[in-house]
Amino acid sequence: xxxxxxxxxxxxxxxxxxxxxxxxxxxxxxxxxxxxxxxxxxxxxxxxxxxxxxxxxxxxxxxxxxxxxxxxxxxxxxxxxxxxxxxxxxxxxxxxxxxxxxxxxxxxxxxxxxxxxxxxxxxxxxxxxxxxxxxxxxxxxxxxxxxxxx
Numbered sequence: 001x002x003x004x005x006x007x008x009x010x011x012x013x014x015x016x017x018x019x020x021x022x023x024x025x026x027x028x029x030x031x032x033x034x035x036x037x038x039x040x041x042x043x044x045x046x047x048x049x050x051x052x053x054x055x056x057x058x059x060x061x062x063x064x065x066x067x068x069x070x071x072x073x074x075x076x077x078x079x080x081x082x083x084x085x086x087x088x089x090x091x092x093x094x095x096x097x098x099x100x101x102x103x104x105x106x107x108x109x110x111x112x113x114x115x116x117x118x119x120x121x122x123x124x125x126x127x128x129x130x131x132x133x134x135x136x137x138x139x140x141x142x143x144x145x146x147x148x149x150x
Contacts, residue, residue: 065092073099078112085115097122117142124148 065088068080073096076084081100085093093115100111117140123133132148 061088064088068092082114085113090116090118094120122146124150126150 068076068084068088069092071080073081076096081096084096097113097115097120100113115138117138119135119137121133121135123131125131130150132150134146134148136144136146138144
């Protein structure tokens with residue numbers, strides 16, 4: 001008989017839980033949320049505002065790319081290199097990496113560069129023209145360490 005008692009308690013708990021769940025469902029059905037209807041004029045103004053922002057950003061990007069096309073990579077600070085790799089075209093980032101690779105021949109150093117996801121061929125060349133190349137596939141948020149033996 002002692003084994004029947006826990007089953008009754010479990011049954012009672014289940015019934016109470018079901019009753020509470022039913023009450024919550026009924027309260028939720030009675031609540032009514034009235035969301036305001038979007039005003040057509042507001043969405044038109046927003047679309048126009050965003051269109052002007054996109055146009056401004058496009059012009060700014062072109063001017064920025066033009067500026068950095070005239071600045072030697074050796075004069076770029078680390079934050080500028082990150083900026084070019086993050087916000088400019090893949091072609092601009094690859095050119096910068098290639099230029100930095102050529103300049104890195106002069107001295108050995110650690111280099112950290114953020115790039116867009118994709119596949120890259122990274123080549124290091126020593127002063128006596130010994131080359132070492134790594135092909136890497138970079139995923140979003142991934143960090144890759146490369147060591148060149150030159």
